[in-house]
Amino acid sequence: RDQKKLREGFDTYLPPDVANYDDWNELFCDPERLAQGLVLHDGTCLFEQRHAKRFAVLHRVDWLASLDKYETKTHREVHSLWGVFATTHRIWLLHAVLFAAGICYISGDPPQSGTVRLQGSSAAVRFASIGLLVPLHGLLWSFARWETASQTALRWNRTLCSSLKGIGYSILWMLPLFTYAAVRYLEFQGDGASIGFVTKGIALVAHYDVSVLGLLTHLLIPGRPCDRLWSLTSVPVRQRVCRYIFWIVVLGLKFYMSLVIFRAVAEETITLDLVRLGREPISEISRVWYSTSWGSDVLEWLLLWSMSFCLFVADTGLWYQAGCTCLGVVFIITRRHQFALEHTASKIPERFSKKVFSFSASAGGGRQRGGSKRGAPLSAYFPMMWDRIMEQMRSEDKCDNEVWHEQSFNVRVVAAGPRSGADGAINSSGGALAAEDSGVLSESRTPSEVSPSDMSNVQHTLQPSESGTELGSDDGVKVPGMFNRGDSIIDLAVMSGTYTSRAANNAEMRWRLNSIARSLSMPMPMPFRAPYIPGITVLIPHLKEDILTTKEDLYSGSGGTGPL
Numbered sequence: 001r002d003q004k005k006l007r008e009g010f011d012t013y014l015p016p017d018v019a020n021y022d023d024w025n026e027l028f029c030d031p032e033r034l035a036q037g038l039v040l041h042d043g044t045c046l047f048e049q050r051h052a053k054r055f056a057v058l059h060r061v062d063w064l065a066s067l068d069k070y071e072t073k074t075h076r077e078v079h080s081l082w083g084v085f086a087t088t089h090r091i092w093l094l095h096a097v098l099f100a101a102g103i104c105y106i107s108g109d110p111p112q113s114g115t116v117r118l119q120g121s122s123a124a125v126r127f128a129s130i131g132l133l134v135p136l137h138g139l140l141w142s143f144a145r146w147e148t149a150s151q152t153a154l155r156w157n158r159t160l161c162s163s164l165k166g167i168g169y170s171i172l173w174m175l176p177l178f179t180y181a182a183v184r185y186l187e188f189q190g191d192g193a194s195i196g197f198v199t200k201g202i203a204l205v206a207h208y209d210v211s212v213l214g215l216l217t218h219l220l221i222p223g224r225p226c227d228r229l230w231s232l233t234s235v236p237v238r239q240r241v242c243r244y245i246f247w248i249v250v251l252g253l254k255f256y257m258s259l260v261i262f263r264a265v266a267e268e269t270i271t272l273d274l275v276r277l278g279r280e281p282i283s284e285i286s287r288v289w290y291s292t293s294w295g296s297d298v299l300e301w302l303l304l305w306s307m308s309f310c311l312f313v314a315d316t317g318l319w320y321q322a323g324c325t326c327l328g329v330v331f332i333i334t335r336r337h338q339f340a341l342e343h344t345a346s347k348i349p350e351r352f353s354k355k356v357f358s359f360s361a362s363a364g365g366g367r368q369r370g371g372s373k374r375g376a377p378l379s380a381y382f383p384m385m386w387d388r389i390m391e392q393m394r395s396e397d398k399c400d401n402e403v404w405h406e407q408s409f410n411v412r413v414v415a416a417g418p419r420s421g422a423d424g425a426i427n428s429s430g431g432a433l434a435a436e437d438s439g440v441l442s443e444s445r446t447p448s449e450v451s452p453s454d455m456s457n458v459q460h461t462l463q464p465s466e467s468g469t470e471l472g473s474d475d476g477v478k479v480p481g482m483f484n485r486g487d488s489i490i491d492l493a494v495m496s497g498t499y500t501s502r503a504a505n506n507a508e509m510r511w512r513l514n515s516i517a518r519s520l521s522m523p524m525p526m527p528f529r530a531p532y533i534p535g536i537t538v539l540i541p542h543l544k545e546d547i548l549t550t551k552e553d554l555y556s557g558s559g560g561t562g563p564l
Contacts, residue, residue, distance in 0.1 A: 016076040017150065019069035027072045038066050073150040086144035090222055093137045095313050097215065098255050100130045103278075103305070106262045110279045116188050118285065119278035124204055126278070128183055131176040131211030137218055138173035145227075157224070165224075173214050179207035250323040251316075258312055265308050274301045335522070344517035345482045349386075351520035353379035383409035386480070398509040407480040482513070 027033055038046040040060045049057055065071070077083075085092065104126045110117050120126040149157075157166070186193045186200040193200070235243075269276060275297040288294045357379035387408045394404040 016078050017069055017073060018077075019067060019073045020077075023069075023072045023074065024067060026074065027067075037071055070151050073152050075148050075153065076150050078148055080147070082144045082147045085140065086148045089137070089141045089144065090219055092313075093133065093215075093218055094251075095309075095316070096133055096137070097130060098251065098258075099309050099312050100133065101127070102255060102258055102262045104130065106259060106266055107276075107278060115281040115283060116184075117278070118280050118282055120184075120187065125183060125187055128180060128204060128207050128211075131180060131207055131214070134176045134211055134214035134218070135173050138169070138214070141218075145224075153227075162224075169217065172210070172217065175210040176207060176214060179203060179210055183207055246323060246327060250319050254316065254319040258315070261308065261311075265304060269301060269304065272300070273297075274304070277301055344521055345513055348517055348520060349378050349382055349483055352385075352516075353382050355520060355524045357381055357385075390480075393509055393512070398506050398512075407482060409480065 027037060035047040036045065039062055040046060040057065041062045042060075046054060046057065046061055104119075104123075107119070107126065109123060109126075110121060112121070115121075119129055156162070182195060182198065182203045183200065186195065186198075186203055195203075198206075275294060277298055387410065390399075390404055390408045393399055394401070399407070
């Protein structure tokens with residue numbers, strides 16, 4: 001009964017060109033495409049209507065045309081490795097370049113016998129063969145993009161500007177083929193040969209220039225405008241430089257250590273008496289390429305180095321984790337050194353007001369009085385919030401009544417005036433004590449009942465004072481002891497107080513306070529804002545069951561259910 005019923009032809013994989021909920025999520029998260037894509041039955045766009053009339057004409061939206069695959073599908077969902085390569089092509093190119101450079105480095109120059117070798121007779125020509133990766137990678141990536149691009153993306157590329165860019169990239173990526181052919185031709189002709197004014201040295205310089213430029217375009221320009229649905233997240237220059245330095249160091253160490261493995265593999269090929277294809281003379285290859293023994297040796301040589309390349313790529317994960325471990329230790333020490341050099345709990349009011357109550361009014365209109373040392377204004381609603389937190393800890397028996405009131409603002413009493421009765425009494429420090437026998441907490445006032453002007457003295461009093469938790473009677477506000485301490489553990493070492501002696505006795509309360517203090521000292525990400533909000537839909541077109549209930553069923557009722 002609960003078995004999924006799939007439409008015919010959809011039982012294995014969803015066809016690559018069918019629009020589904022991912023494409024529609026992308027459409028609704030892109031305001032520009034959404035404004036252009038929602039069309040009415042008469043062919044006009046929904047957003048061409050006046051803002052006040054859009055909801056009234058919403059029922060006239062042609063959803064079949066608006067959500068059509070030719071309008072919403074940006075990338076084909078192919079179940080092959082081409083999709084993986086199109087996404088991670090820079091990783092493969094970078095590893096291929098490093099692998100080829102390592103092989104060229106450990107190969108060494110062949111004996112000078114006057115014959116032309118397949119990979120060249122000198123180091124300059126040998127390393128020039130790495131440039132052939134540029135046209136090869138460009139061909140593979142172009143095919144992968146063509147395999148994964150939808151009709152919509154291809155239609156976006158049918159512009160004059162996109163066509164000119166494509167032709168320019170194609171010419172740039174094909175140039176290393178021609179320059180390398182010129183280099184090998186001049187090498188084959190011997191010393192002193194030239195093609196017009198182009199000598200072997202000029203051809204090598206031109207080949208290296210176009211090869212490096214082609215590699216940079218592959219690595220630094222990873223996609224085309226149609227591949228990016230949204231603009232890239234802006235990264236500060238310092239953070240970008242740190243990322244590049246990190247990867248240069250990690251890949252540099254990886255490449256240096258991999259040379260040991262490359263030399264071992266090269267020595268193994270010599271021990272097995274295999275063909276070293278790069279050092280084979282071209283004249284001999286033309287005579288023995290059809291023999292079975294030479295072909296089997298070449299196949300074993302290719303398999304040996306292919307497995308080495310796979311291990312070389314897989315080894316990156318280990319080096320990445322080692323680099324992250326070393327960087328993480330430095331980062332944590334840099335980030336958390338303040339936990340040992342400052343009393344983080346005393347900074348909770350300002351940091352909580354800045355990061356959580358960032359849009360609320362500050363106490364005293366955001367002005368600090370009395371030369372306060374604190375850099376951020378205190379939110380007028382923080383004391384009430386903190387009192388709620390301490391009340392919750394008291395209700396969970398994380399602290400007793402005395403600690404509760406010593407670590408609370410008791411703003412409700414300051415703002416509303418002293419109260420008496422069964423629900424609370426006023427102690428000497430201005431706090432409200434709940435009756436222990438009754439267990440009833442003091443009544444709290446909501447933010448709408450307490451004006452920010454009532455908190456004007458709180459900002460002034462939230463600074464270290466000689467009297468500990470007690471403040472002068474002129475201030476009229478009692479500050480919790482944990483917020484009224486020195487700025488470092490040196491001050492805490494020579495002082496004794498309620499926070500270190502009694503409030504910290506409960507391990508869970510201490511853990512909660514330390515957690516919120518340390519969390520507030522770290523960067524806090526901003527929440528998602530419309531329309532960039534992650535969403536999940538149930539519009540799955542390959543299911544056979546009807547997902548939407550008909551209008552008749554809604555109004556008439558069926559299966560024992562009442563009508564709408």
